[in-house]
Amino acid sequence: MPSDTSLIWLILSLNLAALPHFSYQPLWVALLFLSMMSWRSLAIWQHWPLPGRQHRTLSLVQWVVAAGAGLLMLDSYGNFIGRDAGTALLIVMVGLKVVEIRNHRDYYISCFLGYFLVVTNFLYSQSIPIAALMLVIIILMTSCLISLNDIKQVLSKMAQLKLASKMLLQAIPLMLILFVLFPRIAGPLWGLPQDAHTAQTGISNSMSLGKISELIQSDAVAFRVKFDQTMPAGHELYWRGPVLWNTDGTTWRELTLPSHSEPRPPIISTTGQPSIYTVTLEPHNEHWLFALDVPTVFPTSFGASLAYGGELLSRKPIKQRTQYQLSSNTRFSMNPDTDHYLNEALILPKGFHPRTRALAEEWRQKAKSPEDIIDMALNHFNQQPFYYTLTPPALTGDTIDGFLFESGKGFCEHYAASFTVLMRAAGIPTRVVTGYQGGEINPVDGYLVVRQRDAHAWTEVWLQDRGWVRIDPTAAVSQDRIELGMSELLPNALRAPLFFSQSEQLIDIWQQLRNNWDAVNNAWNRSILAYGPELQKSFLSKLGMINPNWQSMAITLFAAFSLILLITSAVLLYPRREPDPVVATYQQFCQRFVKLGLVARYAHEGPIDFARRMTHALPHYQTDIGHITAQYISLRYDQSVSSIAEFKHSVKHFKPNK
Template sequence: MTSAAGRWQRLAQRLPRDKADTLLLLGAAVMVLAPHFAHLPLWTSAAVCATLLWRTAITWLGKRMPPLWLLLPLSMLAMAGVYHSFHTLLGRDAGVAMLALLLAFKLLEMHARRDLFVVIFLSLFLLLTTFFYSQTMLTALSMLATLAVLLTAQLTFQYSGAVPPLTRRLRTAGHIMLLAAPLALLLFVAFPRIQGPLWGLPGDARAGRSGMSDSMAPGNVSSLAMSDEVAFRVRFLDPRPDQQQLYWRGIVLGDYDGRTWTRVPRRRGTRHDVQVQARGPAVRHQITLEPTGKRWLFALELTEPDLDLPGYLAASSGQAEYFATTPINERLRYDAVAHLDYRIEANAPPPDLARWLALPAGFNPRTLALAATLRQPQPADSVRAVLALFRNEKFFYTLQPPLLGRDAVDRFLFDTRSGFCEHYAGAFVVLMRAMQVPARVVTGYQGGEYNPVDGYVTVRQSDAHAWAEVWLDGQGWRRVDPTAAVAPERIAHNLARALPQNTLFGLGPLLALQNDPTSWLARLRFTMAAMNNAWNQWVLDYNPDRQRSFLEELSAALFQWRSMAGLALATALALLLRQRGLRRREDPLERLYQAFSRQQARHGYARRPDEGPMAYAARLRAMPASKEKHAAMDEFLTMVGALRYGRASPATQAASLQTLHTLLPKCR
């Protein structure tokens, strides 16, 4: 930035001041507008760029501004275009588009000093809207840099005389921001907050979010696996389970129409709770769920049902699903307690199991025939027979399976034999039901990436997974993951390990370097992820509950008398030392007196701590030295005593200090 500022300064020196100032303002406007080009309509971005180039040409060539009769129709046409694109002038996207166009047109209508500040303030407001689309730490840092340039442009127009160099103006803007930082921090910590995210967004801000759905068809989960978006982060309060035990339960699917799996609707008169028998130690963990716009919650399988959701009401279903009663439109943190060894509905009555046996008539005849040949007397043996089929036959795990027709399971099992986790889970459940074994599909996430920097496990949309559950007599619902039989690397490690190299678009070596925890690339990625997570936890998620808890802890610490006394003593001591240091640094008389004392100390006559100038002079008279030096020392110390303890005018003080400067070399 310094070299860029230097080049700009050399260019500005060759331009008239009004041109240089206007070009700086245009540069600041470009920095404000550039982040919005990614989400503005193409015609809006093109219109803004054309207007900025028009204004730059006017400034560079010294042409006149366009007349109002031309600007007004153009502005009205632009507003009509916004309405045509968004069918409204309200909301996030339409509002930002209007602000971007207004800023561009206002740059063509700067005639007075007041117009310059209107452009600055409009730019500041538009800069703030960047948080509507991205709230990452990198976005915040780039906004601070843009703010510094905007303040520099504003400072430039304040100078009535000579303008300092650009680097000095940038430093001044930085000093202003540093001076404002304590107040901004105080307001952030203490200003009362309302329930909701840091930036309350209109409804259209939540459109287009990816995530789990309450239905599953071939291709649904594999499309999620292409997304690197974070689904949630987990902090374990107990020892972290092994990677292959990290099943994050979400939605249970039981209705099947031959192609799509959906949730089983709740019937009247059926139980809404679920019988869970927890076995083994508890695993406490805290989940930070990203906003989804949906109600589903995810937790380690199998989590106790009494979840406490700040700002939401939690509910559960008879299939051990957990959800909020309203859509989750902000980042949500909740605690959960799971048991890796469990039993669900071990004593379920036959009427409750009948719905988990249903298959649509007239679909997948070859699969039904295969089930008849694989069926064993015991359901557990039937499960092992199907898993052996997947393990021993040539089935392939891929993100790009071929399209399936009407009899999707038949095509998958007998023809293509290539699929993702939803293909294997769906086919497994169909085979189990055909063998009269109650079975269902469970969707959620599997695995996650452990970050050694902050200790969090990050679960991404690429970890989306589907598995099966079968009901066994005396054991209840048991998890069976057919994907583990085909691609065990997917469960033990991650998706990248399970896919063939040609599926990774030739990026195998780079992904291998990234997945190696000891590589520099992985360490850099972990550090950046930890910083981003800390930003999310302490800045974006600083909600009323966290603010209340923080202020209560702060108040308790401040009002303890020991803390208060220690703080007061430390503050007083720091102020005393600072004041003494400032006085010594700033008092020219003290500096001269110290220099004189050091001179005499070299001759064995160091000044004592309790010795004043006159007493010091009396003791120095015994020093073997020439008459001229004794006279100079007496005059020096007499003058020091007069200046320190007497009252002299500023002019007299200045003259005396000059005399002391002259006498000091004679006292060596």
């Protein structure tokens, strides 16, 4: 029977390992797990009965709980397969197992289930804090195993934890070898379960007024960009995402193509120098790959292609952090290759926005050319009382009319949507482009970080001889948003949390901290998490492996393991003498004099001779030298009566100087 202390520590470690799961598991999983843990704890402290031979009814209770958990599981997930259901099953089983720990074997099983729990946490998050927490839990689990085997209970908990940490440190070479060499094969076998990628925030494929302004609350990183050479100016940083055409009066959506027609990319011509850059995109569970307007060269490895709106799409949804290299030109002209798309960019739902349509009609009669109408609209935004605000009032009824003629307070999506309605009403093909604008350079590692709060919406109008031309009506209202970037406009409360938002200096400190932390995360992402099949191949080639396929990796892995085992056993089997602590401390003492430039103790110099020589050199330390020498002699050459601790203490506090 394991000791109570070991059990308590095991329960504590298991609780810690299960804790992160409770945020996404159904409540009953947490309740069941915690009640089982409490039962076991009360059995230790209050001598509550446990299921077993003496208490057959309690065994029955246990069975009922298990059956009930199974039913709840079917109710919550429909089966036992998948990431969430599998984790729930594991948590429930750990809870039930802990109640019935009766011998060492049960304890072992619970410990190993605990290690499994640690692994499942990485199915949900691979961030640095989670990794750190899991490391702590692994040390705790290992110390539990140590305490189980420490039958005479000679080790304190601190010593157990120390030993566990030491053992984990010793495992680092094996870990590194496994990390580098274990063959990483692309494919479902090694991938995460299907339901592992859900609920990521980000730009969606539809826009309604008030939706993007929710995003600015989020500090989360959308993607990071590293430019090879110079970065384009801030007002040119338009990261194109989904292009929206269809509207029902309130919500804007992507173009739904007739099923028989193939989407055709626009015809793009560019001038000037292209910018080459690498994007590391955080998973968003959608198809689009954000690119600087407009991408000219893009990778074909994951089936990236230009859609009809000029946005870059991947064949599969982005479920993991993805890296791709692009080349973009900020000076370009874009033309649709059929008129079909142009017609789609003129459609307005019947019966909506009567006042807006009237205004547009008025402008169309006054204007000589489409450019005039655009200027009128921008001037209208610029000169009438329109305000750029992050907290627009809620609009009821016809939202576009309400915004243009009543509230006048809006966010980028208000301006983009109402501008598009105006233009379409005036007969100019117009579409809404969503994506991100701007981004912040992290001075720590030089990466441009684009966050969810940089989400933006702008418009493109089609002009006969110029093709699609980008018009950002938000710029007509708030030049700062485009020139300075989003974070300059944010109120303090949104730029930094709680305490840090109280003054400019604190915000600066917060941003520095955030930049550093972001750089660390970026490095972690690029070097640890991104180490997949391709990175592994290129890394191993750099190390000199000629043809890094999975066979050669397996052979190298095996060889490296054998080598490590060989070295370890050689070290373990080689006879060696433990250094005597008394001698080691005395050598420290002798070393103190060397620092003063005195001749070190000769190998054949006895303690008294040495003390005499040192006293001669440093007469005012005679007492100390004599005292320490006497302690050493009594410890090393006499029937020891002095304590080593005292000797160590004397030597530690002996700090001679000339």
